[in-house]
Amino acid sequence: MNTNNTRRGTWDIGLKFIVLFLMGILIATNTGCLIPMYSGDPVRRAQQLIYTSEDLRAITDEWERIWFLDQPSHLTPYRTHGGVL
Template sequence: MRKWLLTVVTICSLAGNTGCLLPIYSVDPARRAQQLIYTSENLRAMLDEWERIWFLDQPSHLTPHSVHGGII
């Protein structure tokens, strides 16, 4: 039991330091800029996909005012 607890504590402490001990991005500035651009593009695409799934990118038909769509 003590061995399992020590293993879990070690894994949690190493997982918390992933960005410090093991760098996420490259040391080379050009490569790091490319990786950051890819990451931000992936996050933007994820947000667009989320809005598409929940139909948040569509106009709302629940307007409080009556909108006339024909020729006046």
């Protein structure tokens, strides 16, 4: 009788794990958790999308500026300050 109980207990734990895993996947795939991230109004949603894309572009530009990636490399054989290419 004990072996039957332990098998059932193991099965319950596995089933709970599978259910929690599937619920986690469903929650993780939502855009804005349970509340939508963007407005339902098309005009306002377009404005929000433009703001979001501008923020992401600005982050990339700022990252390049901080790490001096927007500067010409001094290791290239080409002179970029008006000399010979």
